[in-house]
């Protein structure tokens with residue numbers, strides 16, 4: 353058991369609670385438990401470690417994957433390895449009947465734990481379902497315990513009646529010392545990660561393997577990252593990236609592993625820059641490499657500067673900016689439609705967006721006129737105003753699938769206005785609303801790229 357407590361540090365009280373509640377093999381389990389705490393606070397880890405240690409039968413239901421009651425019932429039954437898996441289980445009655453039938457196959461007091469991970473999703477289902485799960489013990493004769501695991505507090509689960517209050521266990525966020533202790537557990541894997549991407553001689557390898565080096569780095573790292581981020585998973589990810597950078601001057605023999613102040617001066621600007629990348633998970637292919645000839649310490653600042661510049665460029669480039677909005681699928685098409693409406697003359701819409709638009713005769717006058725206009729491209733003249741019905745017409749023309757005009761769709765136009773990607777009124781009025789798309793070509797082509805749409809093909813300027 354000591355081994356388990358060492359593997360899951362800083363969670364002694366929660367582990368003890370779980371051990372006490374689950375008790376001995378032949379003792380009755382509590383009816384239901386409620387585990388809450390922010391993401392990455394070790395809820396799943398503690399629970400699975402305890403259950404594995406005790407050897408209790410358990411089924412984990414991910415409420416995102418099991419999105420309907422039927423799938424939940426069937427996953428529980430198949431998780432219990434019963435012969436009932438083939439039979440259909442459509443309702444609560446079928447489910448409890450099936451549980452009562454399997455009872456015969458199990459030893460009478462065999463403990464069974466059913467875990468609902470991301471249990472907040474259960475709130476979207478019929479209220480009776482969650483009530484049934486919370487008092488499953490009473491509905492069948494099994495020694496069964498239901499466990500809800502969620503990042504919400506208990507008060508966010510509204511029940512009307514018929515609920516037996518579960519026993520609650522709270523997982524608070526880790527403080528700085530605890531985060532240090534947990535990340536430090538994986539010191540070896542961090543060092544292996546550095547060694548896997550660099551060739552180093554034996555002497556340096558010994559230096560890199562020293563726990564003191566990693567401890568020093570982690571202290572420096574947490575002094576910068578602890579304030580803006582408490583998420584263990586993100587911290588581990590950022591620490592992994594930055595530890596490589598911390599070790600690089602040591603590998604290049606530019607800084608001694610013991611020279612803490614030089615190492616701090618080297619890593620502190622890099623840490624500050626990578627703070628801006630928290631949660632972004634940008635591609636790390638552009639990681640900086642010193643160009644040949646820049647191998648002494650004097651050039652280190654230039655290297656750092658270049659690295660910062662690359663990161664800043666990546667952050668400020670239009671593509672990253674466009675993607676950072678994370679627009680939904682139809683909103684992207686609405687924005688593209690708005691761009692096309694702003695930069696194409698309305699009289700060309702028929703030719704651009706309709707399949708059978710008929711032939712257009714080219715009169716000399718027209719050719720001349722076009723040549724004249726082309727001197728000033730629409731895309732350079734700035735956006736023109738368009739009406740809502742024109743926007744919707746273009747939207748439906750460029751969208752291959754046919755979807756209904758719902759209030760959801762119209763609300764997305766209001767969102768685009770709110771995000772300042774389109775200028776206009778937030779009130780959607782088919783008769784009077786006028787809009788203007790205010791994003792540039794680079795932005796729209798980055799957005800269009802994500803939905804595999806070629807904007808150039810539909811722009812009058814490029815015809």
Ligand SMILES: Nc1ncnc2c1ncn2[C@@H]1O[C@H](COP(=O)(O)OP(=O)(O)OP(=O)(O)O)[C@@H](O)[C@H]1O
Nearest residue numbers: 359360361363390391392393394395396397534584
């Ligand atoms: N005390 C700890 N000791 C060691 N590792 C930990 C500890 N707490 C969390 N972790 C690690 O953090 C990661 C996330 O933990 P876990 O999945 O248990 O969190 P969670 O609270 O269940 O998160 P979520 O709500 O997102 O499911 C895992 O990789 C786990 O190993």
